[in-house]
Amino acid sequence: MQSLRFKQIEPGLTLKDIDAEIRGYWKDKDILNKILSKGGSRKFVFLEGPPTANGRPHIGHAMTRTIKDIVLRFNTMTDHKIYRRVGGWDCHGLPVELEAEKHFGFHTKSEIINFGVEKFNEYCRESIFRYIDEWKQVDDLLGFSIDHNGDYITLRNDYIESEWFALKTMYKSGLLYKDYTVVPYCPRCETSLSSHEVAQGYKDVKDPSVYVRFKSADEENTYFVAWTTTPWTLPSNEFLVVNPEMEYSLVEVQGLKYYVATSRASSIFKDYKELRRLKGKDLVGKRYIQLMPFLDPPKGTMKVVAGSFVTSEDGSGIVHAAPAFGADDYQIGKSEGVEILNPVDKNGRFADERLPWNGKFVRDANDEIIVYLKKNQLLIKSEKYEHSYPFCYRCDTPLLYYPLDAWFIAVSRIRDKLVEYNERINWKPEYLKHGRFGNFLGEAKDWNLSRDRFWGTPLPAWRCKNGHVVFVGSRKEIEDLGGNIPADLHRPYIDGVKFRCPTCGEEMTREPYVIDTWFDSGSATYAASHYPFEGNFDPETDVPVSFITEAIDQTRGWFYVLHVIAAIMFDKNAFESALSINFILDEQGRKMSKSKGNSVYALDFLNEVPPDSLRLFFLYGAPWKSKNLDKKVIDEVSRKTLMTVLNVYSFFAYNANIDNFEYAGLQLSNNPLDRYMVSKTNSFIKFSREAYESLDFHEVVRSAMEFVDDLSNFYLRLSRRRFWADGFDEDKRSAYSTLYYAMMQFVAVMAPITPFFSDFIYLNLGGSMDSIHLESFPEFDPKLVDEKLENGMDRAYSVIETVRRLRQENSIKGRQPLKEILIAGDIDQAVLEVVKSELNAKDVRIIEKEKEPITLSADLRMDRAAPVLRAKVNAVREKIRSMDGRLVQDQITANGFIEIDGSRIEPDMVDISRQPDPAYAYSQTEKYSIDVFINKNIDRDDYLEGLAREIVRRIQVMRKEMSLNYTDRIIAYLDVSDDFVDAINRHSDYIKNETQSDKLILDKIDGMKLWEINGEPVRIKIELSR
RNA sequence: GGGGUUGUAGCUUAGACAGGCUAUAGCACUCGGCUGAUAACCGAGAGGUCACCGGUUCGAAUCCGGUCAACCCCA
Structure with a gap:
């Protein structure tokens, strides 16, 4: 059999078959590498948000990667050279260590130290790539066009070195500082956490809520009512805090006097007498006696101070402050310049012989402390209180606020800059700019960078016993300072690096911290390219990166740290555009989670569903709206687009082969159908290009569905017979070239979204390149758009629909030719001509409105007319009914009223009804008010x-x-x-x-x-x- | 406790910023039809308190205020 120009579609061909065929073809022809190396006259800077490969990729990952790929492919097709089209892997951090602890069965840090940091970290290093093959397999199945050979990996020495450079830069500019302060702290992991880590772990819990009384030192029989949900902090109390602007009362209860916020008194005491009112500032300076006599109160404590953070929403309006265990409390202690009472060790246990609860984990001591308070008549009231409390986001231990040494980045000092640079970012959806992201920037806190852990980028700070600090900004600097560069920059090797202090000559040892793993991923902008040591990264042109996208939870995660670090390092925004993706829910709309067992892994899903179908589904509706993973919906979307186009192609190929058609550019005749389809195609190109550029990919999918419907159910349906005509005249050539053109442009527009299917059609249509992905994105040609024609065709189509309806109402089959169809209204004769076949009538005529086969008949509206005409009403009605309705209407139109038997009849009193002549059935088109008549008589x-x-x-x-x-x-x-x-x-x-x-x-x-x-x-x- | 987003038919969804004919379309459902694309297609029918309450307006799915629910974020 001779080979055909256009490959014919076997019946039953599925998208899976197409996927397999194209995937094989791409491998054979090395298409991916050709795409990767494709040039462009403009630069597009890409940045992959690095996942950690120690877990399996789930369906949400597939979605973010799809969107990244769409952006990459679209920009490749629009003459951009993609810079850094590579993947990236996040390697460090607490989650990885936790995994390792679980593996070894460790529960405390000392177990790790005894085991050996070297072996521990070795395990971490291996475990993070456990699922990397699966990730790459998913990327391959999905068609993600990136170069995994060039992946950046945050554990590499080069990557770490770039971060060192940044940290040193920050230190030199004074933005990196060490402080002893109260930070969120996990007593199990024995490390502090940053605010964005804490944010991951809030849970609702019931804690005791106690009201206790502090005895006044100056006034007889008088107490301060204080409230706390952490009774274990009471032994460390140093101050009571009031809001200076709030109103307080002195009340009397059973002979004792209490100070309490006025608005709270009634919810604490059932029965009380108000003695006096005063402002909070009047209480400031009053002294009280220590609640529990175990620890020695430091000098300058045991007094009432002012704090604007105190509210009267719950509690008593008087807050007990233990500077060791709260951020606000610590600030008070600091400004009062007092010693801090901290009887708790790093494991969260009381560690002071003087306390009856010594050795107990603090939260477990709460109940005993309440018993103590009761016994000593210090307790006014105790209840359970439900509130949300932070837990360690990895190991689920309730966090404590604990005073520690820690290194901070002074983010709060560049807050204004962060807010200003945010204005330059194009956010999708837009409300994130001033919503979730903008709000967060507005109250940005200093970033707790240091972690008292093992597996992470080491903090490159060395200190001597005289307190001199040196930050090392590169490997070479270690050598310059007289140290030996370890082969691996991780702990424990880096801990062995020692050198002489350049200032005093004493030995310097490294500060024992690693840094927050978020600093790693937030450094990807420059560290992925080993800036400034090598590579072609240029902050001038490569910051901001063009586009990033991740799931919504990264808005205040990765997006935030990128923004902060770029603002500090490059004085710019880190990214031009950011798209935030919402979660994929299960079929019933429930959140996916491991515990519910309804998680869907990308690999499993891609083994069942063709990638193009899945990719289309991801963009069926805006990506920032959550969607339910429903196979029925997935099928529907690809059936309505891809399968329909496959049918169109199949029709084309079959006939084009018979006619030996060869495409040689668009060769349009005057046929309005062809001109219409070409016009629609160009409108589609224009709309889609703009939608891609504004990151509204879902709009492309939506308009594609409409386009396909138009192509298949209107254009092709009406044009079919033209392809079957004998010979090969101009009209036939026009029809073929239009159909070819429409399909080709369509698959090119869709190529970024449905890469496999698009290439399949492209190759079968005989595209000139090896792959559609090496082509340019279709250019919109305004000369080919004819809006008047599009509108005219729309009108003609509405006539077709109306005739179909009239046939149905009158039980006349579509196959039965009609004698006559009359059309009155704004419709183009030439356009009507081409859709005539669809009407199946011997005679289709456009007529004047006045010549419509319609009888107008007039009648009185009795409800309106009767009250005016009274007794004459029946006679007038007789008369008007017998008149020619058209005459009545004309007179009313001309004069504004009509006179009958000497009575003036107003328009609102008359009803004029339209009756088609008995031979006709009549209706109006829905949108355009075109009148359509069909002759019901069939000879x-x-x-x-x-x-x-x-x-x-x-x-x-x-x-x-x-x-x-x-x-x-x-x-x-x-x-x-x-x-x-x-x-x-x-x-x-x-x-x-x-x-x-x-x-x-x-x-x-x-x-x-x-x-x-x-x-x-x-x-x-x-x-x-x- | 504070902030954000969402709520339109059984399901998916347009319209909302710029208020205006009978609220858009598809899937599924019922009935009818079409056929050199056939696991395709067309028409009709049924299906809606546009989450709820109130306000502004001649007129509100749309603007404003409040409530409820879901999700997300923060403290």
Whole structure:
């Protein structure tokens, strides 16, 4: 068999088959590398948000990667050279260490130290890439076009060195400082956490809520009512805090006097007498006696101080402050310049012999402390209080606020800059700019950078015993300072690096911290390129990066740290555009989670669902709206777009091969259908390009669905017969080139979203490159857009719909030719001409409104007319009913009223109804108010023609059942009643021609198939003619 | 406790910033039709308190205020 120009589609071909074929082709032809190396005249700076590969990629990861890929492919097609089209892997951090602890069965830090940091970190290093093969497999299945050979990896020495450079830069500019302060602290992991880590772990818990009384030192029988949800902090109390602007009362209860916020008194005491009111500032300076006599109160404590953070929403309006265990409390202690009482060790246990609860974990001591308070008559009231409390986001231990040495980045000092640079970012969705992200920047806190842990980027700070500090900004500097550069920059090797202090000559040792792993990923902008030591990264041109996207939870995670670090290092915003993706929910709309067991892993899903279908689904609706993972919906979207286009292609290929069509550019005739389709195609190109550029990929999908519907169900349906005409004239060439053009442009527009399918059609249409992804994105040609024609076609289509409706209402089949269709309204004759075949009528005419076959009849509205005309009403009604309705309407239009029998009749008193003439059925098109009439009378000639068509259709079905090619000739035997005999005799040429029959034989033979047409039996048998 | 987003038919969804004919379309459902694309297609029907309450307005799905629910973020 000779090879065909256009490959024909096997029946039953699925998207999975297409996927497999194209995937194989890409491998054979090394298409990915050709895409990666494609040039461009403009630069597009890409940055992959690095996942940690110690877990399996789930369906949400597939979505973020799809969107990244769409952006990359689109920009490749629009003449951009992609800078740094590589993946990246986040390697460090507490989650990894935790995994390792679980593996070894460790519960405390000392177990790790005893085991050996070297071996521990070695395990961490191995474990993080456990699932990297699966990640790469998913990327491959999905068609993610990045270069995994160039991946950046945050544990590499080069990467760490770039971070050192940044840290040193920050230190030199004074933005990196060490402080002893109260920080969120995990007593199990024995390290502090940063605010964005703390934010991950809030949970609702019930804690005791106690009201206790502090005895005044100056006033007889007088107490301060204080409230706390952490009774274990009471032994460390140093101050009571009031809001200086708030109102307080002195109340009397059972002979004792209490200071309490006025608005809270009634919820604490059932029965009380108010003695006096005063402002909070009047209480400031008053002294009290220590609540529990265990620890020695430091000098300057045991007094009431002012704090604006105190509210009267709950509690007593008087807050007990233990500077060791709260951020606000610590600030007070600091400004009062007092010693801090901290009887708790780093494991969160009381560690002071003087305390009765010594050795207990603090939160476990709460109950005993309450018993103590009760016994000593210090407790006013205790209850359970439900509130949210931070837990360690990895190990689930309740966090403490604990005073520690820690290194900070002074983010609060560059807050204004962060806010200012945010204005330059194009956010998708837009509300994030001043919502979630903007709000966070506005209250940015200093970033707690140091972690008292093992597996992470080491903090490059060395200190001597005289307190001199040196930050090392590169490997070479270690050498310059007289140290040895370890082969691996991680702990414990880096801890062994020692050198002499350049200031005093004493030995310097490294500060024992690693840094927050978020600093790693936030440094990707420059560290991925080993800036400034090597590579081609240039802050001038490569910051901000062009585009980033991740799931919504990264808004205050990765997006935030990128923004902060770029603001400090480069004095710019880190990214131009950011798209935030919402979660994929399960079929029922529930959040996916491991504990519910409804998580869907990307690999499993991609083994069932073709990648293009999944990619389309991700963009069916805005990506920042959550969607339910529903296979039915996935099927629907790809069926309506891809499968329909596949059908269109199949039609095209079949006919184009027969006609030996070859595409040589668009060759348009004057046929309005072709011009319409080309115009629509260009409108689609324009709309899509703009949608891609503004990151509204879902708009591309939406308009693609409309486009495909138009192409298949309007253009092709109406054009079909033109492809079957004999010969090869201008009109046929125009039709072919239009169809080819429309398909080609469509798949090119869709290529970033459905890369496999688009390439399949492209290659089968004989595209000139090796892959559609090496092509340019279609250019919009304004000359080819004809809005008037598009509108005219729309109107014509609405007429078709209306005729169909009228046929249905009057039980006239579509196959039955109508005698006459009359159309009144704004419609173009030439356009009407091309859709005429769809109307199936002998005569289609456009007429003037006035010539409509309609009778107007006038009547009175009795509810309006009767009250005015009174007794005359019936006579007038008689009269107006007998008048020509058109005359009545004309007079009213001309004069504003009509006079009948001397009575003035106002327009609102008259009802004019339109009745089509009995021969016609009438309706109006929905959108354009075009009047459509069909003549309901069917004469015998037309009736017989209708019957002939019925017979044709039955024979076609039988041909189909016999799987004949449409060129196969047949002989048809028919056994029919009289009307049909007439129809067959009169239309035998037509029937023969339509059914490829050599002969029609009116006879009764064996094996005939019985049909019923209009209630009459019709027996038919066909056989191949030879 | 504070902030953000969302709420339109059984499901998916347009319209909302710029208020205006009967609230858009698809899937599924019922009935009818079409057939040289056929695991495709067309028409009709049914299905809606546009989450709820109130306000502004001649007119509100749309603007404003409040409530409820879901999700996210923060403390």
